[in-house]
Amino acid sequence: MMLKYRLLWGGLFYKKLRLVLSVIGIIIGVSSLLLMNAFGEAAKIRTLKEIETFGPEVLMVVAGNVRVSAGRAIQTEITTTLKPEDAEALQKIGGIRFISPYFTGDAIVRFAGNTLSTILNGVNEEYLILRKFSLEEGRNFLKDEILSYKKVVILGNKVKAQLFGKENPVGQTILINKLPFKVIGVLSPIGIDASNADQDDQVLIPYTIAISAVYNVDYIRGIFISVEDPSNLHFIEKQIDSILSKRHKVTEKNKDFTIVKAEDILQAKTQTTNLFSSLVKSISVLCLVVGALGVTAIMTLAVNERKKEIGIRKAIGAKERDILLQFLIESVIITLLGGIIGVVLGVVLTLILLPLFNYPLIFPVIPILTSTGLTIIFGIFAGVYPSYKASKVDPIVLLRSF
Amino acid sequence: MGDKIVILEDIQKTYQIGKVPYQVLKGIDLKVEQGEFLVIMGTSGSGKTTLLNIIGLLDKPTSGRYFLEGEEVSKFDSKKLAYIRNKKLGFIFQAFHLVPWATALENVLLPLLYRPDGFSKNDEKRAISLLERLGLGERIHAKPKELSGGQQQRVAIARALITSPKLLLADEPTGNLDSSSSKEVMKIFKELNAEGLTIIMVTHDPEIAKNGKRIKVIEDGIFVDEKQI
Ligand SMILES: Nc1ncnc2c1ncn2[C@@H]1O[C@H](COP(=O)(O)OP(=O)(O)OP(=O)(O)O)[C@@H](O)[C@H]1O
Ligand SMILES: [Mg+2]
Numbered sequence: 001m002m003l004k005y006r007l008l009w010g011g012l013f014y015k016k017l018r019l020v021l022s023v024i025g026i027i028i029g030v031s032s033l034l035l036m037n038a039f040g041e042a043a044k045i046r047t048l049k050e051i052e053t054f055g056p057e058v059l060m061v062v063a064g065n066v067r068v069s070a071g072r073a074i075q076t077e078i079t080t081t082l083k084p085e086d087a088e089a090l091q092k093i094g095g096i097r098f099i100s101p102y103f104t105g106d107a108i109v110r111f112a113g114n115t116l117s118t119i120l121n122g123v124n125e126e127y128l129i130l131r132k133f134s135l136e137e138g139r140n141f142l143k144d145e146i147l148s149y150k151k152v153v154i155l156g157n158k159v160k161a162q163l164f165g166k167e168n169p170v171g172q173t174i175l176i177n178k179l180p181f182k183v184i185g186v187l188s189p190i191g192i193d194a195s196n197a198d199q200d201d202q203v204l205i206p207y208t209i210a211i212s213a214v215y216n217v218d219y220i221r222g223i224f225i226s227v228e229d230p231s232n233l234h235f236i237e238k239q240i241d242s243i244l245s246k247r248h249k250v251t252e253k254n255k256d257f258t259i260v261k262a263e264d265i266l267q268a269k270t271q272t273t274n275l276f277s278s279l280v281k282s283i284s285v286l287c288l289v290v291g292a293l294g295v296t297a298i299m300t301l302a303v304n305e306r307k308k309e310i311g312i313r314k315a316i317g318a319k320e321r322d323i324l325l326q327f328l329i330e331s332v333i334i335t336l337l338g339g340i341i342g343v344v345l346g347v348v349l350t351l352i353l354l355p356l357f358n359y360p361l362i363f364p365v366i367p368i369l370t371s372t373g374l375t376i377i378f379g380i381f382a383g384v385y386p387s388y389k390a391s392k393v394d395p396i397v398l399l400r401s402f
Numbered sequence: 403m404g405d406k407i408v409i410l411e412d413i414q415k416t417y418q419i420g421k422v423p424y425q426v427l428k429g430i431d432l433k434v435e436q437g438e439f440l441v442i443m444g445t446s447g448s449g450k451t452t453l454l455n456i457i458g459l460l461d462k463p464t465s466g467r468y469f470l471e472g473e474e475v476s477k478f479d480s481k482k483l484a485y486i487r488n489k490k491l492g493f494i495f496q497a498f499h500l501v502p503w504a505t506a507l508e509n510v511l512l513p514l515l516y517r518p519d520g521f522s523k524n525d526e527k528r529a530i531s532l533l534e535r536l537g538l539g540e541r542i543h544a545k546p547k548e549l550s551g552g553q554q555q556r557v558a559i560a561r562a563l564i565t566s567p568k569l570l571l572a573d574e575p576t577g578n579l580d581s582s583s584s585k586e587v588m589k590i591f592k593e594l595n596a597e598g599l600t601i602i603m604v605t606h607d608p609e610i611a612k613n614g615k616r617i618k619v620i621e622d623g624i625f626v627d628e629k630q631i
Contacts (some may be wrong), residue, residue, distance in 0.1 A: 003526070007508055007515050014503035262573020309501050315460060316561070317516035319481050396460045399495055400451060 008326055010156050011306060012333060019334065022298035025291030027345060028376075030371050033284040034346030035353070037367030040277045042359040046192075054193055057097070057230040058130065059237060060260045061090075061223040061244065079254045080219040081248055084207070087223045088245060100127040101207045102222040106216055109203060110175040111163040118159050119202040120176065122210025123224075128154075130226045133199070136160075138170040138185030139202025146206040149213070153181040157189045158200040159178055181205060192358060233261065277364045288374060292335065292382040298384035299331050303393075310390050311398030324391040331383025332376060339375030343368055406459060406469075407569055407600050408434035413466035415452055415623075426452045428623040434569075439595040440602045441614030449623045450604040451573055457602060458491055458571045459483045471568065488516050492562030492570045496577035498554040499563075500546040506533060507542040510560045517565065519526030522582070525564075532560040536590065559590060570594065572603040576610050588613045 064079035072203075075188060087101040100123045107120035125141040128134075136157065145152055153174065160169055168184045190199035211217050227236050237259050244257055303310070310323055347364065352362050415427035426449045434440055444450050455461035456468065460477060468476040475486060475600055500509045510529040514521055533542050536556040546554055555575060572591070576584035592613060595601050603614060611617050619627040 003508075003511065004515065004521060007504070007512055010508065011501070125557045308499060312499050312501060313512070313516070314484070315458070315487065315493050315499075316513040316565075317484050319484045319516070323517060396455050399460070399493075399499060400455075 009330055009333060011302075011309065012330055013177060015302070016296055018302070019337075022295050022334055023338035023341065025294035026288070026335050026375065027291075027342040029284060029288030029291035030339050030342025030375055031346035031349060032287050032366045033281070033374065034343055034364060034371045035349050036277065036280045036284050037370060038346070038350040038354070038362065038364035039357075039359065040273075040281070041364060041367065042354055042362050043273050045360050045362060045384050054262050055132070055226075055230075056262050057226050057228075057233070058262055059225040059233065060102075060228065061225065061239070061240060062087075062258045062260055063219065064256060065220055065258060069162075075165055079256050080217070082220055082222070083218065084211070084220055086244060087220070089243055090223065090225065090240055092242070093236060095228050096225055096235055097228045098130040098224075098226045099125040100124045100130055101220045102127075102224055103207050103210045103215070103217075103220045104222075107176050107203065107214070109159065109163065109171065110211060111169075114163050116159070116162055118156070119197070120210065120214065121204050122207035122214075122220075123204055124207055127204070127224060130224055131274065131319050133190060134188045136186045136188040137168060138183070140185065141204075146208055149209045150206060151179060151181045151209055152184045152205065153190060154185040154187060154204040156187050156200045156202040156204075158198070159203055160186045176203065176205070179213060201216045237261070259383065285374075288378055291338065292378040295331055295334055295338075295379070295382035296385055297353035299327065299334070299383060301313065303327065303386045303390040306390075307393050309327040310393040314393065314395040315399060320391040323393070324387045327387035327390045328380060328383045331386065335379030335382060339372055339379075342375070343371055346371065361373075405436045405471075406433050407436050407438075407471055408432065408602070409467075409469040410457070411467040411469075412624045413453070413456060413463045415449070415456065415461070415470065426623050427456075430466070430623075430625060432618070432625070434600065436600055437595070437598050438600050438602075439591070439613070439615040441611045441617045442602065442604045442620060443606055443608070443611050443617055444620035445606065448620045450606075450620055454571055454573050454602065454604050454619065458493060459487050459571075468507070469497075474540060484516070485518070488513060488565060490568045491563065492567035494555070494558055494562055494570065494572035494575045496574035498551070498552055498558045498578070500557055502546055505543045505545060506538060506549065506560075507555045508544070509557055510564050513561060513565050529560065529564055532563055533557070536560055537586075550583070551579050552586060555579060555583070555587055556590070559587070563594070564566065568600065569598055570601045572601065575603065575604055576605070576607065 061082070063082035084101050087099060091099055092098070104120035105120050106117060107166070108115060108117050124146045125143050128140050135154070138154070141152065141154070153176065155163070155169060162175065163169065164172070169186060172183050173180050174183060175181070186202070193199050207220060211220060225240070227233055240259060245251065245255065248256055250256055313323060345369065350364050351361065410432040412428050413427055413430040414425065416423050416425045418424070428455060442450050442453065452461065456463050463476060466476070467474060470486065470490065475483065478486065479600055501512065504512065507526070507529055508563075510533060511525060514525055530542055534537060536559060538553060538556055538560070541549060541553060546557070549557065579587065588610060591601055591603070605611050615630070617629050618625050
C-alpha cells in the first residue's frame with residue numbers, strides 16, 4: 001500500500017528547498033489566521049467577564065461631560081458640582097437597588113517599608129454588592145463606618161500581594177497618603193473591568209473620609225446605581241436626569257453630569273473590537289491567499305520541470321484524470337503540511353500571547369478546525385491550475401525531445 | 403504464419419506548421435505478425451518516430467485504420483487508449499525517460515499504478531526478479547543518476563516488461579549507448595523475442611538493425627524497401 005503512495009507523491013520530497021519555500025507562505029497565513037481567531041474568541045469571553053462586574057442593571061452618573069471612546073468613559077473636564085447630597089436625593093427613586101457615591105484619585109500606599117502608587121476609590125457599603133466584587137479575606141464596610149468617617153480600607157488583590165505577600169493583612173494598619181488606615185478586607189482577583197481599569201490595582205475606603213480627609217474636597221466624581229429590574233433602566237435614567245437637572249439648575253445645554261450605562265460602554269467596545277478583528281481577519285485570509293498563490297506558482301514550476309515524468313506516466317497508461325488527481329492531491333499535501341505546522345505554531349503563539357495581553361487563556365478548538373478546513377480548500381484552489389496544466393501535457397512532445 | 407498483432411491500412415499523418423500543412427506519413431501499410439522482430443530504418447526526419455508513436459497509441463493518424471490484436475484502436479477515445487497502452491504495450495526510448503526521483507525498483511513498478519486492478523502481492527518480487535534477470539540485482543535501490551546509460555536502459559526495459567506487454571516498441575534504444583552496452587541491450591531484445599515477445603524497433607544504425615528478423619526502410623513518409631534476415 002505504502003508503495004502506491006510513494007510512487008504517486010515521492011516526487012514531492014525530491015526538491016526539498018522548494019517544498020520548504022512553498023510551505024512557508026501557508027505556515028504564516030494559517031498561524032496568523034488561527035492566532036487572530038483565537039484572540040477574537042478570547043476577546044468575546046473577556047467582554048462577557050467584564051460585563052459581569054458592570055452588568056446591564058448598572059448605571060453610572062459621572063460628573064461633567066463624558067465621552068465614551070474605545071470602551072472607556074473619559075471625563076473631559078473636572079466638575080465640582082456633583083455632591084454626596086445628590087446621591088442621597090437619588091435614593092428616593094423607586095426601583096433602585098443599590099447606590100454608592102464614588103470618588104477616585106491617585107494614592108501612595110505604604111506598609112512596613114513597601115511603597116506603591118495605586119488608585120484610591122472612595123465608596124460606600126453597597127459598592128461591593130453593586131459591582132459584584134467578592135472578598136477573599138475580611139469583611140465589607142459597615143454603614144456606620146461610612147457615616148462616621150472611619151479610616152478603614154479594603155485592598156485590591158494586587159495591592160495586597162505587593163504590600164503583604166502571602167501574609168494576612170486584615171487588622172494591619174497601612175498608610176494612605178500618610179494617613180493611617182486599618183485593613184478590614186481583601187478583594188478576590190477581578191481583572192480588568194469594562195472601563196478598562198484593573199480592579200485588582202486599587203484600594204477602597206469610605207467615600208466620606210476620601211473626600212474630607214484624603215483629598216479635602218466637597219464633591220464626588222460619580223454615583224454608581226443598580227436597579228432592581230434592568231427593563232426599567234431607561235425610565236430610571238430619565239428620573240435621575242430630571243432630579244439632578246433640577247438640583248443643579250441646568251438644562252440639556254449646560255448639563256454638568258452624564259449618565260453612562262453598561263450598554264453604552266459595551267456598544268462602543270464591541271464596535272471597536274469587531275472592526276479590529278474583521279480587519280485582522282481579512283489580513284490573515286489575505287496571507288493565506290498569498291500563501292496559496294505561492295503554492296500555485298511553485299506547483300506550476302514543478303509541473304513544468306516534471307513534464308517528462310508526466311509524459312512517461314501517460315505513455316505507460318496514466319489517464320488525464322490520474323495526473324490531475326495526482327497533482328491536485330500533491331498541492332493539498334503541500335498546503336496541509338504548511339497548515340499543520342501553521343496550526344501548531346498558531347496554537348503555541350496563542351498560548352504564549354493570550355496571557356501576555358491579559359486575555360483569558362482558551363484552547364482555540366474552533367479556530368483550529370476553521371483554519372484546517374480553510375487550508376484544505378485553499379490547497380485544492382492552489383492546485384487547480386497547475387494540475388490542469390499537468391493533465392494536458394502531451395506525451396509525444398516530451399518523449400520526442402531528448 | 404501466425405496472427406497479425408498490428409495491421410496499418412493507409413496511415414497518413416499531416417502536421418500543421420502554422421498554416422502550412424506538412425505531411426509526414428504518406429500512406430503506410432504494415433502487417434506485423436505475432437512474435438516478429440521488426441526493424442524500421444530510415445534517415446533523420448523520414449517519419450520513423452511519428453510512425454512508432456502512432457503504433458504506440460501516443461499519437462493519432464490523420465487518416466487510415468489501425469488494428470491492434472484485431473481491435474480498431476484508431477476509433478478509441480483517450481481514456482481507452484491509455485488503458486490499452488498500459489495493458490498491451492511496452493515502451494523503450496532513446497533517452498530512457500526514467501523518473502529521476504524514483505529508485506530503479508520504483509521505476510519498474512510505476513506502470514502497475516495505472517493498472518485497473520492495482521498492485522498485487524508478488525508484483526514487487528516480479529520486479530526484482532526482472533531486474534535481476536537484466537543484471538541489476540545489486541542496484542534495485544539506485545536512483546537513475548547513479549546508474550550508467552546501459553543500466554538505465556535496462557531499468558527501462560524492466561519497466562516495459564512488468565505489465566507483460568504483447569508488443570514492445572523501441573525508438574532508437576541504443577542511440578545513447580556505447581557499443582558494448584548496445585550489444586547487451588540487443589542481446590536482451592533477442593532473448594525476449596525468442597521467448598515470443600513481438601518487437602518493433604526504430605534505428606538508423608545498420609549494425610543494430612541486423613538484430614531484427616525483418617527490416618523495413620522508410621523514406622520521406624513511405625516504405626521503400628523491405629528485407630528479410
Ligand atoms: N509535432 C510536430 N509538428 C510539426 N512537425 C513535426 C512534429 N513532430 C515531427 N515533426 C516533423 O515530422 C518529421 C518526421 O519526424 P520524426 O520525428 O518522425 O522523424 P524521425 O524519422 O524519427 O527522425 P530522427 O531520426 O531524427 O528521430 C520531421 O520533419 C519533423 O520535423
Ligand atoms: Mg526519431
